[in-house]
Amino acid sequence: MLAFTSQRIRSLCGASAFKRGEEYCAYGQVMIVERDEDNRYIEAVVQDEDIYRVEVDIDGADFSATCHCAGFGGYYPYCKHIAGVLIYLLEEEKGGADRLQPRGEVVPIPTPAVSSRDVRLTSGLIELFEQMADSERLKTGQKAASVLKETLAVEWTCKVTDEYQPEPKFRIEMKVGPNRLYVVQNIRQFLLHIEEGRSLPFTKLFTYSPKQHTFRPEDWAVIDMLIRICGSEFAYDEAGRSIPGFAASGSQRMLTIPPLGWNELLPLLVKAGAAMEREYASPQPIQLGEGQIPLSFHVGSIDSGDAYHLEINGLKRVVVMTAYGCAAVDGTIYRLPVRDLLLMSEMKTLIYRYDHKRINISPHQMDALMEKVVPGLRRIGKVGMDASVRDQLVQPDLVAKLYLDRDETELTARLEFVYDGVVIDAFADTDARKDGDFILVRDTGKERRMIEALKGTDFVQSGREMVLDLSEEDSVYDILFHLLPKLEKWVQVYATPAVKQLMHNPNKPPKIKADTDHTTNWLEINFELDHVSDKEIRKLLLSVIEKRKYYRLPGGAYVSLEKEAFQTFGELYDELGMKKGDITGSRIHLPLVKGLQLRDKEGRAYGVQMGKSLRQLIDHMTHPEQMDFDVPEELADVIRDYQRDGFQWLKTLGHYRFGGIPGRRHGAGQNAAKHCLHCVRTQGEGRRAPSGPDRIPRIARI
Known part of the structure; x- marks a missing residue:
């Protein structure tokens, strides 16, 4: 027993120093660096703003202490650092011998860079990994077969319990011994002793000892897996949770196998030669079955x-x-x-x-x-x-028929399955067939897919029919233009004229045509759609721009805007930089130069049918040499080929009243091309083209 108490420490150090000493201990800032065998002389360090060394001498019922801080020897005999060491020693005594510093262990003295807390944490990490290494060495030593160890025989029995309950379970029993096998009365206890390397007596004649006994590799594999299962079972019990129906069994001889561990354990049991036992039946060796079950x-x-x-x-x-x-x-x-x-x-x-x-x-x-x-x-x-x-x-082919009709408020659908003259209503509660002379085998899989396709829409079943309110325009459109094309692969669809009137199906598909107008000054884009006026076409195209899926004509018919021609127009609208004001009807007029954008980089048209005049313009702009404009005679012999190409290109631009500037890639050729063009224009105006050493020789030298 120590020569001081908490009350005595408080009286010798003061309340403030006592409180600071408690904080030093709580934050791990006190460390014992040396003590004698009788625990009478103790040297410690305290980590504060600086590191302070404290020495404590215990002499029976009395003690003395010194500290090298400036506060030592003030109003109270002892300082806050001494208070921290004395409190630490009191707590150490309460914690038992395990808290004492092992003799002979070298403990680093804290420094300003490494605090006492850091030293303590490092020591804890070292101790932790040493314990893990010792545990691994213990397991390796247990499994190592040697001439000094006897390999025990193990008999595994996997029992099926609660067979006639909703959730039957697999439970493991174990027998072990050198020659005669002994039932393991408490399998969890035995597995724990194996894991910790401790001996366990079975009878007067047999005691399991890890130093004397080992197991076959196959049995070790099962034992390791069961130890993991026990750990999981313990974790669930500690947390107050369990898998419903799979808590620890009442019998200590059996260990319940959780479903999550079964697939990993099963092949191990097969290799270990385990047996399976049902209630009121003899054990059978466990095997993995292949193919179909014997039913x-x-x-x-x-x-x-x-x-x-x-x-x-x-x-x-x-x-x-x-x-x-x-x-x-x-x-x-x-x-x-x-x-x-x-x-x-x-x-x-x-x-x-x-x-x-x-x-x-x-x-x-x-x-x-x-x-x-x-x-x-x-x-x-x-x-x-x-x-x-x-x-x-009788297994005839299925012929499915879908009948569509409508009145002023509802769209109705009726589905029938026909098997070689036998008609079955898809939504009838009972089978209407009464003939028992043959057994009809129906294609229920195909029937189910059709019914699910209809029920996957906004249709609502009403008796033997499916109905949909016509005010639900989006749903009506999806059924007419998405569901029906999909069902037509399996179903014969019969629609009344009233239903067909809801779908605008022109004789010809929509087309987009483009050409120059009669003045060749404008690009004219024409959108053609049968039986639709120019006024409605404008509204329809504006709906395309607004990314709508459909447009309803005044008569109520739906026009699908998801078709290729409408999607192409949407792309052209963005590509050509159109504005809503450009769309005045079925014909749209744009600057002629926009026609050059109707082909992509590979020269393919954007789904547009181009007229002869527009195709010729694009060909001439792509291949200006086709126009074959004459170069002025005074320059014909001095300009080079790439300068001639620049001249042809500028003349082609002028022919179509386009503006343009030769690019830098033409180099000095752009000057020559512009000079040629200037010569042509001055000749046409009756003026003399520039000549002399200041002009022609410079071009010739290019």
């Missing part, structure tokens, strides 16, 4: 001929483990899709609730059984059929 179904007719039967074989042997994503049959594990597992689970519940292996079926239910049940049974097992049943099967 069989048989469809036949009753001898009297007035009914059929479905016989199910093998389903009772199947343990459906939906949560684990598999099914077990006599120790063989089959991984299956969740939908098949749910199907088998519900089938077992439904069939064995009445303890029926064979079900008699009315002729009026056979169509539905063959359409909806048999395809699903083929996914999970083999399906057999009597010849008499096969002879009655």
